[in-house]
Structures are given as C-alpha cells and as structure tokens.
Amino acid sequence: MQASPVPPSRNKLFVKLAAVVVVAAIAVGGFLSLSSTKSAPDVTFVDLQGTRIALSSLRGKVVMVNFWATSCTTCVKEMPQMIDTYERYNARGLDFVAVAMSYDPPNYVLNFTETRKLPFTVALDPQDTLAKAFGDVKLTPTTFLIDKKGKIIKRYVGEPDFAALHQLLEVALAG
Template identity: 65%
Template sequence: MTTAASRSWIKPAAAAAVVLALAGVGYATFSSKETAPDVTFISIAGDKISTQGLRGKVVMVNFWATSCTTCVHEMPAMVDTYNKFKGQGLEFVAVAMQYDPPNYVVNFTETRKLPFIVALDSGGDIAKSFGDVTLTPTTFVIGKDGAILKRYVGEPDFAQLHTLLQKAL
C-alpha cells in the first residue's frame, strides 16, 4: 500500500526532469552555430574559390553593389580591415550582387585598387545560398571551422568587427 507521503517525491522529481530537458534544448539551440554554405565564388579574374577551400581560415564575405551608397562608403574601411588582418590569415571575398553590371564591378575594383578577391554572383545563387541576401551591404564573418560567427546587415561597427576578428584569428 502506497501512501501520499511515499509519493511526495514524484512531482519535484518530474519537475526537475522537465527543467533539465528544457535547459538541454535551450543549450542546444543557442550553442549551435550556422555553418557557411558550400559555394564556389568566381572572381573577376576568373579564379574559382570555394568555401570548402577556405576552411581553416577566418573569412569575411561581403555582399555589395556599386549602386549601393553605403557599400561604396564602407569599402575604404573594408580595405583597411583586410589590410590590418590579412597578415594574420584573414581572407576576404567581396561578392557583387546579381544586378550589378560586371563592367561596373571591374571598373570599381580597378579604380579603388581593391586588394581582396572580388567575385560576381551573376546568377544570384551565392546570395541565395547565404540565406537569400537581398540587402546590401551584408557581411558575414566565418570562423576557421566554417561556422558563421556574425552577420552584419548595413555598415558594421568596425571597432566591434576588429575585436571579433582578433579573437577569431
């Protein structure tokens, strides 16, 4: 014969089990990082660069357009960021949006002497692979393991970005 006193531990034990299960789900949800998609960039020079081939390096992928005033405004700071961290292994791919005429992209790259890889996304497939990027500028910071560390929509806070890069490199 069981009494109420002998069953009194069941409710607290069940409650504890539910709390632990929820904590586990919460941890899994917040600790898992999104991985960068497997794509191949085609540079304006015709070179093919894959995200798989960039594993082991910290990579910035910047979606931009020559018609985007914020993109044009932030580009000198992007160049400075690349120049500051390239010696520590930073890779940088500037992806021109599908609607950007290739001759504009080439002209911009040459006149501004962009020191990093500039790629064309003529079919829009790369932007789609990165979560259907439509707003420019959008910049992803990808860790050495391929995990997306940060996504910036609009011009990033460069001091914060530099701190993130120092930790990741």
C-alpha cells in the first residue's frame, strides 16, 4: 500500500510557514543580542613593562580590547587604523589594550610595539587567561568594545568596519 502524495498546495503552505518561523527566530535572536549586554570579564592585564592594569580600573572610560598576533596579516594590516582610532578618541575617554596571543613570542611583540610605536597598552597573555576570560578567543583579530560601565557593546571578529566603529565610539563616548 502506497501513501498518498501531499498535494502541491500543502507543500507551498508548509514552505511558507517554515520561512515565517525562520524569519521570526532570526528577528527575535537579533533583538535579544542588541538588547542584552554582557559585562566584560574581571581581568588584569600585564603590560610589556610588567605593570598590572585591572580592567575594572578603567571604568568611566570606553575601552577597546584587541586580541592580535604579530603573525596575523589582518592584525598587522589593521594596526595603523587602530592607532589612528586610539589617537582620535583617546582625549575624549577611549582607552585601548592590545593583547598579544599566547603563541606570539614576547620578543616579537616587543619589537612590533617599538618599531610601530604603538601608543596604547600592549599586554601579553602567556597562559591564555585573558583570551579564555573573553569567551575563549582563538581567532585574530578579535576586538571588544566596552562601555563606560564595563558592558561589552560590540565584538568584532576580523577587521572592523572602521567608519561604523567610529560612529559607535561617538555614541559610547557621548553617553
């Protein structure tokens, strides 16, 4: 005995219903991701001079935390724009910490920092402690934008759209 085939009109109805459900799920997910902000982890950075900087001590400022590596071509490519962004907004309350990945040899990081004259804090993460605290960062570059209250506003994986980032910074620094 064979099952009777589903009429074509019923198939079309099912496809349309499935599409509506998918679109609704995406819309709800997008709304929730915009409406909920996650607190930045309570971490302490150690810069190249050995100075300890607690992220909590930067409250009241907008902070960018950029995970990068000297072996990452996108990281190297975006660094001049990161420097420009820092210099453009630092006087208005932006702070910036560039966190070198654990696999990046410290002497490479130091050389890169000195030859490129990086104007912001550069920290090492030899045990992956910082990367794990920020959600187990593995891909570089990954940049977090944190508001004055310590909430993560945005996470960028890969090079950010700097025009959009600057618009977001304008809003965050004004708030």
